[in-house]
Amino acid sequence: MIFSLLAAEASALLAGVLGARWVNDLYAANPDIMSFPDQVPRQQQRHARLLCGLLSLLFCYTVLTMRAADAVHLAFLLFFEFFLLVYTLTDFEQQVIFDRMLVPFAAAALVSLPLLGRDIPDHLIAGAAGFAVFLVLAVVTRGGIGGGDIKLIAALGLWLGTDQLLTVACTGMILGGVAALLLLVTKRRKRGEMFAYGPYFTVAALVLALI
Template sequence: MLTVMNCLLSILLAVGGGLLGSRWIAASYQSAAEGVLSFPERREEQAKKRPLRLAMGLGFLFCFTLLTLHSMHPLRIAFLMVFQYFMLLYTWTDLEQRVIFDKMLIPFVLIGLVSIPLLDRVLTDHLLAAAVGGAVFLALAVLTHGGIGSGDVKLIAALGIWLGSDMLMTVVIAGIVMGGLAALLLLATGKRKKGDYFAYGPYFTISALIFTLL
């Protein structure tokens, strides 16, 4: 009975989250300044399939979480699902338009700050992870002349708030490895040329999502 209820709850949350997330993304695209979106001509096409695909992605994440972690404290599960929701949104916008919006990062950071005392985490460790992670990626962005985007820098800092130093390092290393392999594959198949912009953001968010499932 508990399994059925968890599945139904997952479906309801996924459908609602998919619709809300799709509208939020569409509104962000609509209000984006000129030059922010990499493929503005694809907005309408992308919007058609986004709600269903977002709902399916959320449904899988939420269902897996509720079924496998049902013994965890409800507050921890709630924060974990919020984390998954934002990770999926960032993955979507970065894959669709190569952008992660500040308006989506701000509530994520604020909720992360609220979660630290409620989940009995060490505030100094999480703040240090955000500061050091953000500073390191800012330096990489400067050294690579934009190879690392400003959205990636802010994403890493935001992840530091949520994950703390040890988990952030694990997620970053996994993301870099996955992104590097993907870049080599794209170069080998001719879909990217040397010097082309490559979005690393999705690989950090996917890496973070994988670790939430583990």
């Protein structure tokens, strides 16, 4: 167990450093889509510490609680946790989830389906249905749901399947709605301003993976 924890800690530190560099590079390369460009320099300085610390907690907890049946399951679970944490960070800070981060996440989900013995049709249906439903919601809400949220839900469907995606989507919408209402009441957001739902979906998925 001690060796496993040390390996988890080392993996978390490496993933945190590389993840912070990736996020910082994407922030620097896409200034036109940053929602709060004036905060980017300060945010870039804290990314490595923040990601290393949170990933250490996640990875060590995952190992301690034996959340995976074998090494292959564990590798995919840690990969899943890493990307969800990065999405939470970028969407919370700048209301953006980069396509360059969603593509490998979705691709890994497809690779995991046969390797982990998952119900392939169910997961493919979840991805397609999640994309379609949230695309309709984006049209109905006139942009209340962003393109990043649509693609995130589709990728989560590939990872989670229909039942778990429904749980994550409903939980995220409820939590996001409550948070948006509180921001309006406290006048920290005005009606019609952009609101990031992504972190509420990613946090819900993380909690589901850890319980």
